[in-house]
Amino acid sequence: MENFFEDFRDNLLEQYDTCPAYKYLCDNQGFDPNIHLNKEEDMESVPFIATTLFKKSAQMFTSLLRVPLETIDKWTVSSSTSGDPSIVGRRKCDLMQMERFNELNRGIFQPGSSQECVFYPEPEVMKSYKSEMIYGKRTESYMGNLLDSFHFNEDAIFFVKQKGNELMVDLGEFKRVIKTNDGLSHHLSLRGSTPLIYNAVNELKDEMEPVKLGANVLVHTGGGGWDGKKGTITMDAAIQRKDFVECVSQFLGIPEENFIDSYSFTENSFPITGHYSPKYKDYLFHIPKWGQVIIRDIKTLKPLHNPGDIGFIQMLNAYGTSTFAGASIIVDDIGQIVSMDECPDCKEKCMTIKIIGRVKGAEAKGCGATLNVEGEKQ
Amino acid sequence: MRIEYTCGNTALSKNINDLNLELIGSEENEIINEINKLRANTIKTHDLPLQYTIDLLDQCGKLWLNREYSKKHVEILSHILSQSKELVIYELEHTMQMLLKENLEKTIKEELGTKEVLDTWVNTGYGKVHRQPRGVIFHNISGNAFVVVPTSISMGLLSKNCNLVKVSGDEPYFAYAFYNSLCEIDPSIKDRLSVIYFNSEYSNIYKTIVKNTDCVIHWGGEHSGRMMGELCAKFDNHLIMHGAKISFEVIDKINNANHTADLIARDVICWEQKACLSPRIVFVNKNLDTKQLAQAIADKLKEYTSILPKAYLNPWNSMKIIQDRQYCLLKYGVKKQQNVELYSSYNADYTVILNDSLLDKEDIDRCFNRFIFVCPYESSDEVLEYINNNLKSYLQTMGYSGDNEEFIEKMTLLGVSIVTKPGDMSIHYPGTSHDGFHNLQEMTYVVSRQL
Numbered sequence: 001m002e003n004f005f006e007d008f009r010d011n012l013l014e015q016y017d018t019c020p021a022y023k024y025l026c027d028n029q030g031f032d033p034n035i036h037l038n039k040e041e042d043m044e045s046v047p048f049i050a051t052t053l054f055k056k057s058a059q060m061f062t063s064l065l066r067v068p069l070e071t072i073d074k075w076t077v078s079s080s081t082s083g084d085p086s087i088v089g090r091r092k093c094d095l096m097q098m099e100r101f102n103e104l105n106r107g108i109f110q111p112g113s114s115q116e117c118v119f120y121p122e123p124e125v126m127k128s129y130k131s132e133m134i135y136g137k138r139t140e141s142y143m144g145n146l147l148d149s150f151h152f153n154e155d156a157i158f159f160v161k162q163k164g165n166e167l168m169v170d171l172g173e174f175k176r177v178i179k180t181n182d183g184l185s186h187h188l189s190l191r192g193s194t195p196l197i198y199n200a201v202n203e204l205k206d207e208m209e210p211v212k213l214g215a216n217v218l219v220h221t222g223g224g225g226w227d228g229k230k231g232t233i234t235m236d237a238a239i240q241r242k243d244f245v246e247c248v249s250q251f252l253g254i255p256e257e258n259f260i261d262s263y264s265f266t267e268n269s270f271p272i273t274g275h276y277s278p279k280y281k282d283y284l285f286h287i288p289k290w291g292q293v294i295i296r297d298i299k300t301l302k303p304l305h306n307p308g309d310i311g312f313i314q315m316l317n318a319y320g321t322s323t324f325a326g327a328s329i330i331v332d333d334i335g336q337i338v339s340m341d342e343c344p345d346c347k348e349k350c351m352t353i354k355i356i357g358r359v360k361g362a363e364a365k366g367c368g369a370t371l372n373v374e375g376e377k378q
Numbered sequence: 379m380r381i382e383y384t385c386g387n388t389a390l391s392k393n394i395n396d397l398n399l400e401l402i403g404s405e406e407n408e409i410i411n412e413i414n415k416l417r418a419n420t421i422k423t424h425d426l427p428l429q430y431t432i433d434l435l436d437q438c439g440k441l442w443l444n445r446e447y448s449k450k451h452v453e454i455l456s457h458i459l460s461q462s463k464e465l466v467i468y469e470l471e472h473t474m475q476m477l478l479k480e481n482l483e484k485t486i487k488e489e490l491g492t493k494e495v496l497d498t499w500v501n502t503g504y505g506k507v508h509r510q511p512r513g514v515i516f517h518n519i520s521g522n523a524f525v526v527v528p529t530s531i532s533m534g535l536l537s538k539n540c541n542l543v544k545v546s547g548d549e550p551y552f553a554y555a556f557y558n559s560l561c562e563i564d565p566s567i568k569d570r571l572s573v574i575y576f577n578s579e580y581s582n583i584y585k586t587i588v589k590n591t592d593c594v595i596h597w598g599g600e601h602s603g604r605m606m607g608e609l610c611a612k613f614d615n616h617l618i619m620h621g622a623k624i625s626f627e628v629i630d631k632i633n634n635a636n637h638t639a640d641l642i643a644r645d646v647i648c649w650e651q652k653a654c655l656s657p658r659i660v661f662v663n664k665n666l667d668t669k670q671l672a673q674a675i676a677d678k679l680k681e682y683t684s685i686l687p688k689a690y691l692n693p694w695n696s697m698k699i700i701q702d703r704q705y706c707l708l709k710y711g712v713k714k715q716q717n718v719e720l721y722s723s724y725n726a727d728y729t730v731i732l733n734d735s736l737l738d739k740e741d742i743d744r745c746f747n748r749f750i751f752v753c754p755y756e757s758s759d760e761v762l763e764y765i766n767n768n769l770k771s772y773l774q775t776m777g778y779s780g781d782n783e784e785f786i787e788k789m790t791l792l793g794v795s796i797v798t799k800p801g802d803m804s805i806h807y808p809g810t811s812h813d814g815f816h817n818l819q820e821m822t823y824v825v826s827r828q829l
Contacts, residue, residue, distance in 0.1 A: 021712045028707060028720055050701040058705055063712055299690040301700070301725040312697060332697045361694025 001100075001290050005040045007318035008292070012037060012046060012327045018066040019325040022049065044294060044303045048314050048330040051267045054086040061087040062135065064325045072323055075134050076142040078266040079223070086266045087134065088142070090323050094269070097320030098149040101270050104290065108260060108273055109150075110189060110218050116156035117177055119169070119192025119200070120223075123148040125162050142266040143223050160196065174200050178211050178252060185214030190252075194261070195225040198244055201251050212253030219254055222262035222271070227358050238357070242281040259283075263355055267329050269320030274355070277345040284343055287351040292316040295335050295353065310336045310356060332359040379454075381554050383545070384572040385412045392547065395691040397457045401550050403575045406583050409542075412572045413590045416514045416540035419569040424511055424538050428496045431535050432482050437563050438556075439477030439528075442470065451555050455524065458549050460691040461650060468686055469648060472805065473525045477532060481808045486536060488809020489816035496538060499827060506829075509822040511538040512616060513592035518606060520598035520621060521548025523653035527556050529806075529817075530595055531571065537821035540570045542591065546598070550575055581605065589613045593821060597621050618820045620813050623654035623774035624742060627800055628761060628789075629662045629671065630780025638779055639674030641801025642750075645777055646679065647686050648804040651746045654813075655775040655796070655803050658745035659737065661761045663780075664754045669719065672732040672752040676721035679728035679748055688727060688748070695747055699726035702744040706731055706751075709741075736760070739768045758785045766792055774813060777803045 001007065012033050016023050026032065029047050036042060053060050056077075062069055072089040079085070102109065120126055120143065127144030157177060159170050181188060190197065197219075221244075228238045241261075249256045259276035261283045270291035274283030287293045294314040295304045304311050313335040317327050334356040338344060343352040379399055380389075386404030393399070404412070442448050448470060455470075456463045475481060486493050490509060492500055499506035517530045527543075531553075534541035545553040557573040576583050588594060588609040593616040596606045600622035610617035627645065632638045645657050660675070662668045690696055703722060710733050711718040717734035728748040737751045745751065755761050762785075765773070773793035777800040778786065786797055795814040798805070806812070 021708050024708065024712050025704065028711075029724075050697075050704050052701040053704055053708065058709075060705070060708055060713065063708065298693045298696050299688075299725060301696075312693070330700070332694075332701070334693060359693045359697045361692050361698065 001319060004289060004292065004318055005043065008043065008316055008327070009033070009037050011318050011321065015066055015321070015325050015327045019064065021060070021063040022047075022325040025049065043292065043316060046316070046328045048328045049267075049325055051086060051265060051329060051331045054088055054267050054324075055084050056087050057084045061089065065089045065323065066321075066325060067091070067323055069135055069137075072137055075137055075139040076145055076266055077139045078142055087139065088266050088324050088326070089137070090145075094320045094323050095145055095149065097269060098146060099151075101290070101320070102149050102151075104288065105271075105273060108275075109220060114187040115177070115181070115189075116152050117174070117188060117190045118147075118152065118156055118158045119160060119190075119196040120147055120158065121160040121162055121167055122158045123150070123152075125158075129162065129167065130165075146222070146264075146271075159192070159200070169196055169200055171200055171203060175204060175208065178204075178213065179208075181213055182211040182253075183214075185216050188213060188217040189220060190217060190254075191220040191222070193223050193225055194221045194239060194244060195228065197221065197248060198239055201248050205251055210251045210253060214253060215255050215258065217252070217254045217258060219248060219252075219259045220262070221260075222264075224263070224265075226355075241276070241283055245276050261285075265331055265333075267324075267326055267331070268315050269317040269326055270315075272353075275346065279345060280338075280354075282354050284338055284345050285353050285355060286343055286348055287353065289350070290319060293335070293351060293353060295337050296330070298334075304337060305340055307337055307339055310334060312359075313353075313355075333357065334359060381550060381575075383554060383574050384557070384568070385409070385574060386576075390575075390577065392550070394458050394548075395460050397454070399550065401547070401575050403577060405576075406580075406586055409574060409576065409583060409587060410590065412574065413514060413542060413587070416542060416570065416572060420511070420513050420540050423540050423570040426538065428486075428493055428536065428538070431538075432479055434560065434564050434567070435477045435482055435532050435535065436479040438560055439474045441559055441563070442474040442477075442556075447559075451552070454551055454555075455549075456689060457691060458551055459524075459650075460689045460695055462687045462689045465647065465650070465686045465689075469523075469525065469804075473528055476806065476808070477528055482532070482536065484808035486818060489818040490822075496536070496822070502826075504826065504828055506827040508825050508827070509537070509818075510825050511822055513539065514590075515539045515541050515593045515595060515821060516587050516591040517541060517543040518594065518596045518598060518602065519543060519545055519553055521546030521550075523649045524549065524552040525649075525653070526597045526620075527553045529812075530597065531556065531560075533817040533821060534595070535567075535570065537818050539593070539821055541572070542587065543571070543573045544587075545573060545575050547575070547578065578602070585609055588615050591615065593618065595620070595817070595821070616820070618815075618817065621654065622772060623813070624769050624772040625655050625657050625775035625777070625803060626659040626661065626765075626769075627657045627777035627803070628758075628780065628785075629660060629666065629800070630758065630778070630782055630785070631663070632666060632671075632779055635667065635671050635674050636678075638800055639671060639678045641799070642675050642777070643678035643682055644801050645803040646675075646748055646750055647682055650688075650748065651750075653804065655806075657750065657775075657777055657803060658742050660750060660752045661764075662752055662754050664756055668732060668752065668754045672719065672721050672730050675750070675752065676728060676730040679730070680723065683723070683727050690726075696726040699729060699747055699749060702749060703729050703731075706737075706741060706744065710735075710737075736764045742769075758782060758788075761785075762788055762792065765789070775803050777801075 073091045075087050077085040127140040245259050256278045262271045262273045264271035272285045274285035295311040297311050313333050314330045336354045338352040382402045385408045386402045388403045390401045452466050456466045495509045499508045560567045595618040598621045710716045719732040721730040732752045775796045776794045
């Protein structure tokens with residue numbers, strides 16, 4: 001992981017050679033990485049794959065493998081708010097890369113806090129939740145695999161428990177933990193799903209006084225859910241990042257500066273992490289040197305380079321996608337460039353972006369028919 | 379922006395492409411009052427001379443054709459519909475031409491034989507004939523193509539009915555603006571025309587309306603159409619059903635590929651393929667140079683991008699095209715190992731997919747916003763079979779270039795209700811039937827006198 005461009009080029013060349021579907025896309029756009037990918041600027045011309053191609057309904061996920069199907073270890077699947085999860089084949093080597101990314105983020109994630117409190121189920125529970133067999137390989141929640149790569153302390157408390165087929169939040173346990181630590185400034189980390197944490201805090205606000213956990217607590221959210229939807233959780237409205245931070249910060253007595261959020265998705269490999277900036281009232285995501293993000297104009301799809309520019313997020317992966325065609329992925333999320341070279345808040349030298357949210361839409365219902373063939377099949 | 383319809387006090391906020399709208403919707407009791415008001419005016423409406431309404435609509439059409447007048451409406455519509463102003467103007471001007479006196483008179487003559495039959499008794503071989511209005515008509519309007527609004531309202535007024543118009547939440551503006559322009563010319567229009575809004579999820583309101591009106595004209599989606607059909611059957615209300623249709627083009631013979639491509643491109647661009655008359659598939663005879671035609675269609679779409687651009691007000695429109703384009707390319711080209719050629723812009727401006735076999739039915743749902751399949755066929759029977767197997771219950775307009783009368787006969791027998799030249803799919807010549815019937819006929823009773 002010394003030279004991102006060289007490693008990305010190697011990864012892409014291999015993807016071009018080993019994934020006929022990706023080669024087909026490239027050929028269609030007149031792009032041959034052997035010829036056209038020679039310098040860093042050329043990365044902006046690299047064809048991308050839309051995340052929706054990995055959806056179960058698209059039935060394309062086997063065509064997006066770079067290795068024979070029988071050699072993959074598992075299918076990692078998204079949480080599927082829509083009921084149509086993404087399915088991405090992965091091998092151990094790619095999953096181990098996730099652990100390496102976590103290691104590289106040690107300074108930010110602060111593993112090994114005296115007490116880790118997690119608003120997700122235990123990794124093994126999460127991985128096997130609603131698991132099924134596809135082409136003889138087990139599906140596992142991508143989030144479960146991310147949690148697995150985290151290596152939580154043995155005494156980590158997981159507030160989400162499985163009861164039958166349902167996952168339930170143990171609010172009583174959360175209440176006990178925060179009461180126990182009230183006013184003690186213990187080294188704690190509160191990690192997990194944004195809507196779950198938000199819901200839990202809002203529920204407790206009705207039944208107890210705020211606590212003061214102090215400045216040694218890290219609140220690390222991840223896995224999305226800002227639009228108010230995550231898996232089977234549906235809230236009335238999207239969660240405003242500022243509202244979330246202010247609400248949780250005030251109720252638990254944790255400084256706003258201690259909030260971080262990680263962003264990634266099943267079809268991608270490296271997560272990006274943002275720290276909350278009270279000045280910007282938003283999370284500012286740093287693009288690490290082991291990955292690259294391109295923000296593309298919504299109309300022209302051309303790469304954007306100026307602070308304030310808003311567009312689709314494309315992620316370039318040099319590592320961790322050796323099993324599937326994940327080297328260059330465009331996702332239906334919108335991002336905004338904050339700076340191309342330095343975080344204006346903490347001054348770290350890196351591209352910095354904000355995540356605006358998911359692209360939403362639907363055709364107006366009208367006299368032009370939509371056939372809804374999938375619906376007919378059910 | 380606050381939109382106050384004819385009646386109602388319940389505010390509902392809606393954000394369409396970042397335009398904040400406050401729709402003042404109606405409750406059930408308010409709608410009943412409105413229906414009662416309209417019903418009380420049915421005799422008065424019947425007694426108005428037809429020429430009065432023709433002149434009113436003509437003035438209204440001219441008002442909208444004045445670009446200074448329509449300017450602010452174009453801007454709002456462009457935003458709501460996520461269509462460029464240029465395209466909205468193009469569509470609006472075609473739509474408003476329809477309201478000009480000469481076109482209305484032609485329409486009435488083609489549909490009913492004479493204008494007089496709406497005002498008085500007209501001699502026939504057996505005695506006399508007259509057209510009487512049904513009474514109060516409920517117009518359930520869709521939001522995909524605003525042409526529906528003046529079409530439905532003008533037919534309702536010309537047929538001397540009183541009209542209750544429900545706008546769509548997807549496009550709640552144009553009917554309101556059109557109603558206001560009629561009121562500007564003649565405030566008494568309120569006696570026979572009401573424009574309302576209510577949340578479609580309240581199906582009980584539909585039930586009340588259908589129960590208390592004399593006729594329903596429905597424009598819109600399949601689900602709501604089915605619901606209206608069931609209600610009309612239950613309450614023995616006359617239903618005029620328009621909607622949930624799919625159109626296509628068949629290119630059997632051509633003189634000039636570029637010219638034909640130009641006409642097809644125009645059909646594709648109008649209404650961003652969201653109207654029932656918009657083509658989703660172009661079937662092309664294999665004897666023609668299909669690659670040349672597909673390329674030419676793409677070239678023309680590119681050319682029109684500068685004249686009638688897309689709006690890109692909603693990122694979804696852009697992302698969806700990119701996703702669908704990649705999906706279709708890989709599905710047909712890689713998974714099905716078929717011969718696929720893609721002629722498209724890099725961005726989402728236009729997509730032409732030439733596939734050596736006919737497309738799967740499910741992919742027809744992707745053909746919106748300048749996204750079209752070109753499918754070569756060996757024989758016209760192949761097209762017939764495909765249409766019969768996949769689209770029989772949705773047929774409407776067929777753009778046709780060729781001279782195979784037998785094919786036209788078979789297609790119209792199958793359910794195609796309008797056959798046009800390429801380039802004319804969105805142009806409804808005065809008097810042309812609509813979904814297999816004439817609206818003025820449907821909105822009136824034929825009464826006979828043998829005295």
